[in-house]
Amino acid sequence: MANTKTxxxxxxxxxxxxxxxxxxxxxxxxxxxxxxxxxPLFVTRTEDADKLSFxxxxxxxxxxxxxxAEVKKFGKIGIVVKGCDEKAVNALIQEYQISRDxxxxxxxxxxxxxxxNIADKGETNVSxxxxxxKCLICEEHIPVLYDFLVESEEPKLVLSGKVKPYSEIAxxxxxxxxxxxxxxxxxxxxxxxxxxxxxxxxxxxxSRCIVEKNTPQWIDTxxxxxxxxxxxxxxxxxxxxxxxGCGECERACPVNxxxxxxxxxxxxxxxxxxxxxxxxxxxxxPVFGVFSENDFNDFIK
Amino acid sequence: MEEKYFEISGENLKSxxxxxxxxxxxxxxxxxxxxxxxxxxxNRFEEANLDILLxxxxxxxxxxxxxxxxxxxxxxxxxxxxxxxxxSVAGANQKRVIFGGRPCDAGAGPIMxxxxxxxxxxxFFNERFKNLTIVSIACxxxxxxxxxxxxxxxxxxxxxxxxLLKKAGDKYFAIVTGEKGLNLIKPYINLFKEITKDKVPxxxxxxxLFEIEKTKSFLDKNFEHNYFQQRFLSCIGCxxxxxxxxTCHCFDIQDEGNLKEGRRIRNWDSCxxxxxxxxxxxxxxxxTQGDRYRQRLMHKFKIYSEKFDKYLCVGxxxxxxxxxxxxxxxxxxxxxxxxx
Numbered sequence: 001m002a003n004t005k006t007x008x009x010x011x012x013x014x015x016x017x018x019x020x021x022x023x024x025x026x027x028x029x030x031x032x033x034x035x036x037x038x039x040p041l042f043v044t045r046t047e048d049a050d051k052l053s054f055x056x057x058x059x060x061x062x063x064x065x066x067x068x069a070e071v072k073k074f075g076k077i078g079i080v081v082k083g084c085d086e087k088a089v090n091a092l093i094q095e096y097q098i099s100r101d102x103x104x105x106x107x108x109x110x111x112x113x114x115x116x117n118i119a120d121k122g123e124t125n126v127s128x129x130x131x132x133x134k135c136l137i138c139e140e141h142i143p144v145l146y147d148f149l150v151e152s153e154e155p156k157l158v159l160s161g162k163v164k165p166y167s168e169i170a171x172x173x174x175x176x177x178x179x180x181x182x183x184x185x186x187x188x189x190x191x192x193x194x195x196x197x198x199x200x201x202x203x204x205x206x207s208r209c210i211v212e213k214n215t216p217q218w219i220d221t222x223x224x225x226x227x228x229x230x231x232x233x234x235x236x237x238x239x240x241x242x243x244x245g246c247g248e249c250e251r252a253c254p255v256n257x258x259x260x261x262x263x264x265x266x267x268x269x270x271x272x273x274x275x276x277x278x279x280x281x282x283x284x285x286p287v288f289g290v291f292s293e294n295d296f297n298d299f300i301k
Numbered sequence: 302m303e304e305k306y307f308e309i310s311g312e313n314l315k316s317x318x319x320x321x322x323x324x325x326x327x328x329x330x331x332x333x334x335x336x337x338x339x340x341x342x343x344n345r346f347e348e349a350n351l352d353i354l355l356x357x358x359x360x361x362x363x364x365x366x367x368x369x370x371x372x373x374x375x376x377x378x379x380x381x382x383x384x385x386x387x388x389s390v391a392g393a394n395q396k397r398v399i400f401g402g403r404p405c406d407a408g409a410g411p412i413m414x415x416x417x418x419x420x421x422x423x424x425f426f427n428e429r430f431k432n433l434t435i436v437s438i439a440c441x442x443x444x445x446x447x448x449x450x451x452x453x454x455x456x457x458x459x460x461x462x463x464x465l466l467k468k469a470g471d472k473y474f475a476i477v478t479g480e481k482g483l484n485l486i487k488p489y490i491n492l493f494k495e496i497t498k499d500k501v502p503x504x505x506x507x508x509x510l511f512e513i514e515k516t517k518s519f520l521d522k523n524f525e526h527n528y529f530q531q532r533f534l535s536c537i538g539c540x541x542x543x544x545x546x547x548t549c550h551c552f553d554i555q556d557e558g559n560l561k562e563g564r565r566i567r568n569w570d571s572c573x574x575x576x577x578x579x580x581x582x583x584x585x586x587x588x589t590q591g592d593r594y595r596q597r598l599m600h601k602f603k604i605y606s607e608k609f610d611k612y613l614c615v616g617x618x619x620x621x622x623x624x625x626x627x628x629x630x631x632x633x634x635x636x637x638x639x640x641x
Binding site: 032033034037038039040041042060064065068069070117120192193195196200208212217220221222223224227252255 | 357555569571622625
């Protein structure tokens with residue numbers, strides 16, 4: 001397929017950055033295994049920059065690679081990010097995982113990405129019924145922070161309001177504790193403990209995850225009721241106030257557990273309690289990394 | 302037993318499935334669930350989605366559960382009670398039928414059986430495998446991720462199936478490969494019409510995109526090739542390839558328990574995890590994701606075939622379709638064959 005204007009702009013930025021030596025690696029997207037798929041591309045030579053591309057099939061959050069030792073070795077890195085993914089870069093900077101000085105952010109204006117399972121079946125339209133729920137609540141179609149911005153050629157996403165993003169959250173909130181337990185027991189029963197949710201998450205960067213700590217064994221290793229619930233709950237809490245909502249955990253999950261219902265509910269609660277949204281400001285202190293006298297403490301009896 | 306051949310109308314196939322369900326068989330078939338298709342129990346024939354190419358996950362869990370109890374123990378005073386996990390596995394799958402899977406999935410069983418009976422006979426696997434009855438349906442339209450033909454099978458292969466159905470218009474040809482298949486259909490034999498082999502249409506001439514032997518010969522000589530490190534920079538080590546794979550069978554043995562009771566279990570494990578090969582000394586022979594993906598390729602296309610005369614891959618393409626970062630193993634295997 002021919003280059004779009006977006007592709008050309010991306011390629012030019014990448015070439016300039018590599019030629020000037022400002023970065024030694026560009027992480028971007030290129031065309032994937034079918035016409036409706038994109039895949040990550042790692043460019044270290046200017047001649048390979050021509051393969052860079054972007055489309056509403058660029059579903060991956062490339063910030064996930066910033067936690068990888070093999071990638072960190074490159075030092076100064078340029079990264080192509082959508083608005084949601086860029087928040088992950090910010091959160092990594094906030095949590096001192098990467099330095100702002102070592103990263104060139106190539107922001108791409110994004111008007112929504114098509115859900116991969118329906119794209120695989122041939123869906124090509126970007127509309128409120130084909131994009132991820134995260135796109136319907138997106139307030140960062142243009143990334144909040146960037147060194148370069150590539151504007152979109154795609155039409156803006158039109159929201160009629162008919163599709164309610166994360167509508168299950170309201171339904172779950174109205175349930176009794178028993179009903180909620182039953183709902184999640186059913187979902188977690190599907191879990192196979194592959195930990196793809198963790199690996200696909202740009203903010204799950206612990207060099208040794210708690211499930212891998214076995215002296216003592218904090219989390220049951222089994223993939224049954226106890227082990228599955230422990231794993232999914234502990235991941236939810238470790239991501240609360242941190243998750244930026246890219247939805248990669250849910251997309252990677254091979255058994256379709258609606259993990260974003262948990263993450264989004266956590267994000268809503270954290271915002272309501274602390275007025276904090278993750279990944280919007282690299283100078284902000286992470287909400288659970290600071291103590292404020294204004295924090296509510298009525299849970300202390 | 303020699304293969305037997307039958308014809309069955311679509312209507313009779315439906316009756317057959319509904320009658321085995323009525324006779325207390327647990328029928329596992331592709332069902333639409335959570336926006337995709339997975340193997341699951343059906344109560345009526347219509348619940349099975351027979352048009353889908355492949356469910357998202359394989360049915361490996363019926364041979365090797367994601368968690369399996371090997372034994373349980375409990376203490377009372379100075380006595381220790383031990384219960385062999387095999388007791389609860391006895392007879393497992395005796396009345397279970399996998400219906401509507403594909404030849405690739407069916408091929409995985411006998412391939413895995415080899416490693417589970419190599420220097421040690423894995424009674425848990427064997428007990429489940431010997432009882433499970435597989436009624437597969439030949440593929441008419443493989444997709445671009447499929448490469449069973451390259452993997453010495455074919456979209457119409459009966460290897461590993463107890464009964465292979467081949468659709469022809471509104472009827473099916475049924476190839477019964479052995480006693481297990483025959484025993485399943487025997488009580489309902491009036492729904493089937495026995496025919497001679499020559500009445501079954503010949504296999505299509507499925508074309509290969511590459512020769513897997515060439516992939517192997519590249520792997521034989523190029524352990525240190527920089528292809529692996531470069532190509533798999535995009536691998537995030539999520540293990541989805543191995544967990545959705547019908548032939549990946551690595552497991553991890555763990556103990557769970559307290560002062561009164563406990564159990565030893567085995568859980569699915571994956572060579573794509575960083576701690577898979579981490580030594581207690583702190584040394585890890587597979588440091589990078591490139592090392593780990595190379596291991597998966599080596600195991601599938603080189604090591605296993607040298608030991609067991611079968612490649613550890615049936616070419617179902619699940620690892621490619623399900624890879625969050627779009628790593629396509631068919632493309633990789635072809636790349637390697639091209640470089641050989």
